[in-house]
Structure formats: structure tokens, C-alpha cells
Amino acid sequence: MRRRGVGRVVIVLVAVLATGAAVTAATGFWGGEKPAETGKDLPAATAKVTRQTLVDTRTENGELGHGAPVEVTGKLAGTLTALPAVGLTVERGQAIYWVDDTSVVLLYGTLPVYRPLGPDTEGTDVEQFENNLAALGYRGFTADRKYTVQTATAVKKWQKDLGLPETGTIEQGRIHYAAGPVRVDGHKAAVGADVAPDAPLLSYTGSARLITVELGVADKRLAVKAAPVTVILPDDRTTPGSITGTATVLVPASGTPGSQATTIIEVTVAVADQNALAGLDEAAVKVVFSASRRENVLTVPVAALLARSEGGYGVEVANGTTTKIVAVETGLFSGGRVEISGEGLDEDMTVGMPS
Missing domain, CATH: 2.40.420.20 (conserved putative lor/sdh protein from methanococcus maripaludis s2 fold)
Known part of the structure; x- marks a missing residue:
């Protein structure tokens, strides 16, 4: 009887193991x-x-133009005798307007004019002016922070070429600085008007065509300076661009009931191949941003x-x-x-x- 009981236990155990293997295989x-x-x-x-x-991309609407205009105000007293035509590009060494039939000259730089320049003057503004003088082809001086006798001699030659009195000094207001070539955007005064101190005479933009995109504050992550973008033109052609500037702008309320002022991120995009924009002066385009990569x-x-x-x-x-x-x-x-x-x-x- 004991041997028969053991046999039944073994049979049950084998059955349990077989069932467990089947469940394991199934699950x-x-x-x-x-x-x-x-x-x-x-x-x-x-x-x-x-x-x-x-690459995580976002496509936003943009406006092709020349960027925000900059106003030029009068610094020399006299009569406004001429203005360059709207749409004309003015480059280094050329007149940006005329007072008493003498030219106010455009030069390249970021430091605005704040004083006259002459012998024994020293500073960053002297170096900026001398670099321009050298770029225009005048020699015989060292382009540094010191306005020397040699600088004055070169200035006299420059003044003679411009038809100005050969004084060797630069009166405040005789030159105007911009970052590069400019495009005349509009006239703010009429020829023949008296030039009052700080009265607007004209406005200009950069000569290169730029794209402006308005983003919401929540999309600020897209506005990374120097980041590459892709521009989709109205005919669906694409051209590469890059972000050259960003600014936080407060847009006033519209005046309608319930409207509120809003904050936007204004992004400026430059296109290296300006030939790709041939025939387009102002147009609606699309800009593809790479949010992350x-x-x-x-x-x-x-x-x-x-x-x-x-x-x-x-x-x-x-x-x-x-x-x-x-x-x-x-x-x-x-x-x-x-x-x-x-x-x-x-x-x-x-x-x-x-x-």
C-alpha cells in the first residue's frame, strides 16, 4: 500500500510539471x-x-524687405540743397545729402559722430575715421587712435576731391556713419528747407534684402542668432539663410474693446545669395526654422x-x-x-x- 501511494504522488508531480511547462511556454x-x-x-x-x-523644424510666415528704416537728422546748419533719390544705394565716400551745396559723406562704422576731429585728437572715433580714409585710397598716415599731422594732410586731399574747404579738420556733422551701404527709403524734408538741429531729413535701410519674421514669446527657442534657416520663395524655390538679429517688441493694443498689448519676438533673416531674390523687392515668404537637431x-x-x-x-x-x-x-x-x-x-x- 505504501508503494502504491508513492506511485500516485510521482504521477501527480509529473502532471504538475508538464502543466507548468505548458503555461510558461504560453505566457x-x-x-x-x-x-x-x-x-x-x-x-x-x-x-x-x-x-x-x-531635425525638428517649424515653418513660419515672413516678409521680404530691407529691414526697419533708420532716420538721418541734420547736424550742419544751413539749407538742404539736395537729397539722393528714393531707392538709390549710397556707398562709402558718397554723399547722403547736401547742405549749402556741400556734401555730407557716408562712411562705414558703428560709433556715431559726437565731436569734431583734428590734430591731437585721440580715440576710437579717430581710428574709425582713419580706417575709412584708408579704404577710400588715401595714404601717408597710420590708421590708429591718433589724429596726426599726416592724417590732416590726407584729409586735405580728401576735402579737395569733395570740393570742400581744405582745412585738414572734420567738422561735426560732415560725415554720417552706417554699418554698410544703405538704400534710401524715404524723404523726411523738402529740398530748400532750413536744416534744423536733429530734424529728420531722410530715412534709409540696408541695401541687402532681409526677411522679417514675427514669433510668439513661446517660440523664442527658434530665434537663435546665426542659426541656419531655409527660405521658401513665392515660386516655391528655396534658398539658405541665417538669423542675423532678434528683438523683443511690444505691440500696442489695437484700441478695440478688450484688446491688450502683446509681446512678440522679431527675427531678422539674411539671405547670402541676393541673386536668388532677383525680381523680388517686397514679398511674402516662408522661413523654415530648425528648432533642434x-x-x-x-x-x-x-x-x-x-x-x-x-x-x-x-x-x-x-x-x-x-x-x-x-x-x-x-x-x-x-x-x-x-x-x-x-x-x-x-x-x-x-x-x-x-x-
Whole structure:
């Protein structure tokens, strides 16, 4: 009787083990993999893990023009005798307006005129002026912070060429500085008018065509100076550009009931190939910003992501006839793909695409 009891225990134990093996195979407890007995256990659709560069882009409307105009005010007393034509480009050494039939000359620089210049004057403004004089072809002096006798001699030659009295000194208001060539945008005074101190005479913009884009404050991350952009022209041609400036601008309320002032980010975009803008003076364009960029990262289609019950995401990796869920960290989303990282992931792996 005792031997028959032991036999029954062994038979029950074998049965339990067999049942446990069957449950384990069915529920995928062998190292997290689930052997596929039939094709229905594999994903219906798959995709490859790729290694690539992802770029998050945003397209915004922009206006092609010449940028915000700058006003020129009178510094020399007298009568306004001539103005350059609207639309004309004025370059270094040329007259930007005329007072008492003598020219006020455009030079290049960022430091405005604030005093007369003559022998024994020293400073950054002297160096800026002497650099311009040298660029115009006048020699015999050293372009530095000191206005010397040699500088005065070169100035007399310059004044003679301009038809000015050969004094060797520069009266305040005889020159006007701009960052580069300018395009006359409009006239603010009539020829024949008396030039009053600080009264506006004309306005100008830069000579190069620029693009202005208005962004909301929430999109400030797009406005990174020197960042490259792509400009889409009205005929759908594209040309590269770069962000040359940003400014925070307060837009006043419109005056209608309930309207409020708003703050915008004004972005200036320059186009290096000005020939690409031929025939376009003012036009509506589109600007494609690169908000962020991730180089050489693993990616999968966004649709391959699976929400995990314990939180986060995973992907179903297929290997031969088995699959397993691998936890992943997501990064940049762009163009229907997502950056992923996780243990055991590699390029060219096959992942399931849930139907």
C-alpha cells in the first residue's frame, strides 16, 4: 500500500510539471521571449531601427524687405540743397545729402559722430575715421587712435576731391556713419528747407534684402542668432539663410474693446545669395526654422511605440520567430519618427508596428 501511494504522488508531480511547462511556454516566461508557434504570434507589420539625424523644424510666415528704416537728422546748419533719390544705394565716400551745396559723406562704422576731429585728437572715433580714409585710397598716415599731422594732410586731399574747404579738420556733422551701404527709403524734408538741429531729413535701410519674421514669446527657442534657416520663395524655390538679429517688441493694443498689448519676438533673416531674390523687392515668404537637431541617433516610427503598464514606452523587437518588449527612452520627435535609446537596441533591428 505504501508503494502504491508513492506511485500516485510521482504521477501527480509529473502532471504538475508538464502543466507548468505548458503555461510558461504560453505566457512567455522564457527570458521574456515568446516562441511563435504560428505566424499569428509575430507582428503583422514591422519596421527597421535606423541610425540617422533628426531635425525638428517649424515653418513660419515672413516678409521680404530691407529691414526697419533708420532716420538721418541734420547736424550742419544751413539749407538742404539736395537729397539722393528714393531707392538709390549710397556707398562709402558718397554723399547722403547736401547742405549749402556741400556734401555730407557716408562712411562705414558703428560709433556715431559726437565731436569734431583734428590734430591731437585721440580715440576710437579717430581710428574709425582713419580706417575709412584708408579704404577710400588715401595714404601717408597710420590708421590708429591718433589724429596726426599726416592724417590732416590726407584729409586735405580728401576735402579737395569733395570740393570742400581744405582745412585738414572734420567738422561735426560732415560725415554720417552706417554699418554698410544703405538704400534710401524715404524723404523726411523738402529740398530748400532750413536744416534744423536733429530734424529728420531722410530715412534709409540696408541695401541687402532681409526677411522679417514675427514669433510668439513661446517660440523664442527658434530665434537663435546665426542659426541656419531655409527660405521658401513665392515660386516655391528655396534658398539658405541665417538669423542675423532678434528683438523683443511690444505691440500696442489695437484700441478695440478688450484688446491688450502683446509681446512678440522679431527675427531678422539674411539671405547670402541676393541673386536668388532677383525680381523680388517686397514679398511674402516662408522661413523654415530648425528648432533642434539630434545627430546619429537610433530612431523608429512613432507608431512603433508601445505604452508600458509600469509607465514609459517600449518597442516589440522581433528576432526570428520570437519577440520581446524592450523598454526605451524617447527623445526628439520629427517627421513621423522618434529618437529612442535603451539597453540592447541596435541599428537594423526589426520592431513591430501595432495595427
